[in-house]
Amino acid sequence: MTDQTNQDRVFEVDDIHVTFDTPDGKVEAVRGVSLHVDRGETVAVVGESGSGKSQIMMAAMGLLASNGRAVGAVRYRGQNILNLPPGQLNKLRGAKITMIFQEPMTSLDPLYTIEDQLSEPLRVHGGLTRAQASARVLELLRLVRIPDPERRMKSYPYEMSGGQRQRVMIAMALANDPDLLIADEPTTALDVTIQAEILRLLAELQRKLGMSILFITHDLGIVEAFADRVYVMRQGRLEEDGPTARIFHAPATDYTRMLLAAEPEGEKPPVPDSAPVLLQGQDVEITFGKPGGFLSKSNLFKAVKGVDLTLREKQTIGVVGESGSGKSTLGRGLLQLLPAAGRVIYLGRDINGLTRQAMKQHRDGLQMVFQDPYGSLSPRMTVSEIVTEGLLVHEPGLTRKERAARAAQALEDVGLSGAMRNRFPHEFSGGQRQRIAIARAVVLRPRVIVLDEPTSALDRSVQKQVIDLLRGLQEEHALSYIFISHDLAVVRAMSDYVMVMKEGKIVEEGPTAQIFDAPQQEYTHSLMRAAFDLKSLLDAG
Known part of the structure; x- marks a missing residue:
């Protein structure tokens, strides 16, 4: 190694090993990796x-968790900073x-x-x-x-x-x-x-x-x-x-x-118009902030503006748009996790504005997988406790053994070993935590699931597994999905209908093939162009 190389070497990892102590024994997360950055x-x-x-x-x-341990060397500008x-x-x-x-x-x-x-x-x-x-x-x-x-x-x-x-x-x-x-x-x-x-x-x-x-x-x-x-x-x-x-x-x-x-593959055929309607949103609006008073200025912000949506049995509606367009807010409003104006009709009943107690009877049928799995998983609960928590509320007649079996099966369904059920969320990667969140939702066998960026933390090979999993669950249990994502390749593989959001409004919607192959709006066209040619977009900048 030359002096010039030593001078330029900013960061170096030398034969690092990372292990975690778990109830099931030691887990080797990193096994003798070396790398450098100049x-x-x-x-x-x-x-x-x-x-x-x-x-x-x-x-x-x-920043390792308390049960983690690292050995080896990590050098910044030649100084070993591991365990400083x-x-x-x-x-x-x-x-x-x-x-x-x-x-x-x-x-x-x-x-x-x-x-x-x-x-x-x-x-x-x-x-x-x-x-x-x-x-x-x-x-x-x-x-x-x-x-x-x-x-x-x-x-x-x-x-x-x-x-x-x-x-x-x-x-x-x-x-x-x-x-x-x-x-x-x-x-x-x-x-x-x-x-x-x-x-x-x-x-x-x-x-x-x-x-x-x-x-x-x-x-x-x-x-x-x-x-x-x-x-x-x-x-x-x-x-x-x-x-x-x-x-x-x-x-x-x-x-x-x-x-x-590894790329998402396949396409979902559209459901017939005769398929039963499970969930409808009519002129849904969601506003944040407070109106102004005598001495204060209004800070109201309308995040969702007059959205109509009809979700049928076994249908997947993809909702796409730039960050901040209102996609996730719409999903939460439809599930009554945020107050909304307009009507939200589930199985023929308007559930908008129901009290928390009145909504309880519908919660097992309306589930959500959140964008941030670590924030939605309690760090103090094991994976088994997280996955079975809903069963305690909605199926209280199950025995402890039956709940444990359901949890193990749900984890297997999303590609995780049932033997992992005694670990805590921090012991998993971001992608594994997302799969735990999916398991928590599907264990209740709901009718409708709002999936908010469910594959954003996953690599392409695991995305394909999760897409196959969601398709299989949909077919087996007649599930309906609202699939919120900025990943248009995944949306194309998963959805039979697509809604494009911009600044809280639906600017274009239609069957998936129509939206991807012949978009009518310039905004939609720019999204498609950007999604499938990032290198050109970077070069253009």
């Missing part, structure tokens, strides 16, 4: 869910090394405004005054394309969409112009047009600051467009590594070839 370089770490990608970085940043005391590590974290986490809702404090949370690293590490920090926060929100940033900096995390929360996390990571940015699935919750904006922004800052980027992702389209080199991981080990062009055009292993070939 100055100004973008390096991607890819692999299937559970391959150990994120755990390497959690160990490096001193928190006081010494804090001088690097948030300043020289920053990290964008996979699940923004659990990384942002629900009790503090966006301005407060972005200001903290600026004041602690940058020494800015309150006024200077506030001005920098506004600048950062504009950089990551948060709409209406003056208003949004006063918002709380729960008032923002998943994509907007992810952009806040990116802004926080970039606040102090870091030397190394570790990005763990930083664009998972973002639609493709915003992905391209964020990636262009990162590339621009990288050129300006000489920043290095370590990019952990399952999205191979982003890797091909953005990374200089790639490490491929499988079951905690390094499978292969090399320049991006070589990995994509001449992969050395069957596993890498499988990853590159």
